Amino acid sequence: MSIFAPKQFFALISFIIMVGLVLYKVQQARNGKVPTIRKIAGLEAIEEAVGRATEMGRPIHYTPGTGNLVAATFAGLEVLGLAARTVARYGAQIIVTIRRPLVLPIADEIVRNSYMAEGIVESYSPDSVRYISSEQFAYAAGVMGIMSREKIAANIMLGYFLAESLMLSETGFKMGAIQIAGTDNRSQVPFFVATCDYVLIGEELFAAGAVASGNPLKLGSIAGQDLGKIYAILLLVIGSVTVNLGLNFLVDLMSK
Amino acid sequence: MGSITTWMAAIGTLGLLSFAWKDNKFYSICEHIYVASGAAHALVLGVKNIKANAIIPLAEGKLLAIIPIVLGLMFYARFIPGQMRWTRYPIAATVGIGFGQSLPRLASTNFVSQIRATFKVWSFNSVLVIVGIICVILFFYFSASKRGQRFLQYPSRFGRIIMMMAFGALFGNTVMGRLSLMIGRLSFLFRDWLGIVG
Amino acid sequence: MLEKIQKMDQRIIYLVLLIALSFPMFRPLGLPVSIGQTSQDLYDFIDQLDPGSVVVLSIDYSPGAAAQIHPQTIAITKHLLSKKIKIVYMGLVQYASQFTTDAIAKAGDYNPVYGQDYVDLGFKPGEEATVSAMSKDIHATFVTDSDGTAIAELPMMADIKTASDIDLVIAFDSGGTRHWYVGQMQALYGTPVGCALNSVNVTNTMPYYDAGQVIGLLNGLRGAAEYEALIGDPGEATINLDSISSGHLVIILFILFGNIAYFGLRNSNKRKEA
The missing domain is CATH 3.40.50 (Rossmann fold)
Structure with a gap:
């Protein structure tokens, strides 16, 4: 019996190549060669949003999405750290709403640490991070109510979203809040594009997470993934050209 | 005019729909009932899951069930002052298992199979697909140098246009979905509740 | 006029859509179903x-x-x-x-x-x-x-x-x-x-x-x-498909009017600025 599952050999090789590229760039970053990541407008707008909310004396709503502990949730939580630090610095108020119980302790710790990092842990309110419901639309109904009653001035939604995306962003739009949203779920990006001021599309969310963390290793991993994209483009171009020349070696190789 | 449960569902539906008019007390009451019933449902389901996946296997002598039980209990360490760090272990286990599980899918299904599917005999459509894919990938290239960014400017702009077109198609499909949800509710109100439609 | 369309109360849109979705339930249009x-x-x-x-x-x-x-x-x-x-x-x-x-x-x-x-x-x-x-x-x-x-x-x-x-x-x-x-x-x-x-x-x-x-x-x-x-x-889906079709028609009309109003207003503002 083969040690590989059938037709998975090339996938394994590709995986090793891409992980290798990420490790290479992470190692470079560790040695001090930190890559520069292009500006992400949505991330830079966080300070503007918090500033505006502070001026208006109204809270900022933040949600790290409705997904479980998936990559997008972690990216949303990384940016939560940045947003919460900015909120603490400005003396504004943040309301973080949570759908997944697993995400609650992490979000809670991040907000608390952000206030601690700004030296005002006494200003941290345990009521800032609120578990609403793990039922999708009960969560949406609850958050819509909070956004409306608390008269939020800014709405930041970064993470994995499903159908609740439009319900939340539409409510934020009605409230006249400045809205920053991002998700890796392609189905929901159109709604954010239609209703929000700044949108992070797909992988921009992960890059924003890395930038917000300020961690050179994470920035290195983003650069490593960029090399992985070049690998994908090369496969695409070589495969397409060779197939049209009547050569099927790459198709055969990729089928192994 | 339906049973008491139909009436409850109808009142809940009207209450939540009233938000479209404006935020009001009726919506607020229905919202709180919905959130509360969601919490109750999750609790009942949670107990059922713990019983089926942890307690019963343990009672049947499957000692390995102790591992998820202990990991699950560690989540509650956040309620013990100063012991929050213990919650990190189950989170790490959950993330690690999830990542390991999804690896074959990501590498094979979403990468190799999808790239292989684009190797087609050139036609206007197939070339457009390849150019579109490359430009969209370049839109997500983050670590280019200043010179590189100038070079990527045009392909990534084209990639953005392609994505916006895809989002338009997505939006159209979703509008249909949202209408279906509304139709489902209207159908319930007119047929099951009021009985004015056959 | 264009400005009125652009700033139309969302509730009017909801109401028109509600009527468009409900009407076929009372009077089915019997539109044919094409198979994808x-x-x-x-x-x-x-x-x-x-x-x-x-x-x-x-x-x-x-x-x-x-x-x-x-x-x-x-x-x-x-x-x-x-x-x-x-x-x-x-x-x-x-x-x-x-x-x-x-x-x-x-x-x-x-x-x-x-x-x-x-x-x-x-x-x-x-x-x-x-x-x-x-x-x-x-x-x-x-x-x-x-x-x-x-x-x-x-x-x-x-x-x-x-x-x-x-x-x-x-x-x-x-x-x-x-x-x-x-x-x-x-x-x-x-x-x-x-x-x-x-x-x-x-x-x-x-x-x-x-x-x-x-x-x-x-x-x-x-x-x-x-x-x-x-x-x-x-079955149920076939009955409700008429509602989808009339709902789509209304949405397409709103998109058309909305865009005409948007571009019309933009052009007239540009002319004023010039």
Whole structure:
């Protein structure tokens, strides 16, 4: 019996190549060669949003999405750290709403640490991070109510979203809040594009997470993934050209 | 005019729909009932899951069930002052298992199979697909140098246009979905509740 | 005028849409149903299966998406029962069993026998890990059905043990479970996968369909109506399709007026500035 599952050999090789590229760039970053990541407008707008909310004396709503502990949730939580630090610095108020119980302790710790990092842990309110419901639309109904009653001035939604995306962003739009949203779920990006001021599309969310963390290793991993994209483009171009020349070696190789 | 449960569902539906008019007390009451019933449902389901996946296997002598039980209990360490760090272990286990599980899918299904599917005999459509894919990938290239960014400017702009077109198609499909949800509710109100439609 | 259109109270839009959706319920328009290729492919695949084949229906939608997906479940159940194909119901979302019970009840007069013609394994937590585990060993993954009966006691399950014993899996999916079936079953075991989806998930499933990783798919309520037409048994979806059509018409008109107002205002503002 083969040690590989059938037709998975090339996938394994590709995986090793891409992980290798990420490790290479992470190692470079560790040695001090930190890559520069292009500006992400949505991330830079966080300070503007918090500033505006502070001026208006109204809270900022933040949600790290409705997904479980998936990559997008972690990216949303990384940016939560940045947003919460900015909120603490400005003396504004943040309301973080949570759908997944697993995400609650992490979000809670991040907000608390952000206030601690700004030296005002006494200003941290345990009521800032609120578990609403793990039922999708009960969560949406609850958050819509909070956004409306608390008269939020800014709405930041970064993470994995499903159908609740439009319900939340539409409510934020009605409230006249400045809205920053991002998700890796392609189905929901159109709604954010239609209703929000700044949108992070797909992988921009992960890059924003890395930038917000300020961690050179994470920035290195983003650069490593960029090399992985070049690998994908090369496969695409070589495969397409060779197939049209009547050569099927790459198709055969990729089928192994 | 339906049973008491139909009436409850109808009142809940009207209450939540009233938000479209404006935020009001009726919506607020229905919202709180919905959130509360969601919490109750999750609790009942949670107990059922713990019983089926942890307690019963343990009672049947499957000692390995102790591992998820202990990991699950560690989540509650956040309620013990100063012991929050213990919650990190189950989170790490959950993330690690999830990542390991999804690896074959990501590498094979979403990468190799999808790239292989684009190797087609050139036609206007197939070339457009390849150019579109490359430009969209370049839109997500983050670590280019200043010179590189100038070079990527045009392909990534084209990639953005392609994505916006895809989002338009997505939006159209979703509008249909949202209408279906509304139709489902209207159908319930007119047929099951009021009985004015056959 | 243009400014009035642009700043129209959203509630007017809601009201017009409400009327457009309700009207056909009282006065059906009887518009014809055209069949899309993706629905036809799913139907054809099921139709060529031999009696006694095994199809797994993974009921993975929440009540919020039921208006779109549940009519698909009923239509496909009818088709499978009419072909005497064995059905294994299960779910990766907690509401699976209540939808299964309803689908069987509404499937008509086929009188399927539980344990011989169909089984309901119910909801199993674990998401992708469950799909991976059941691909290797269904009996060890589920152990009991939704009522707590050991699946070893269900005659139909005697020969259904791994992904290789399944002739087709259909993910009735309002979230993301189809990705797990494609990744864990289709890619690793070659088990054919079909999808029955709410509309929002269709566009990002098309790459799977184009690459042959998904054999066919149904698109929301429209897909359900198409399937009802294919099996020659018009049901709830067909009745509601008129409402969809009139709703679309209204939305298209609003988009047109909105854009005319937007560009008209922009041009007149530019002229004023000049």
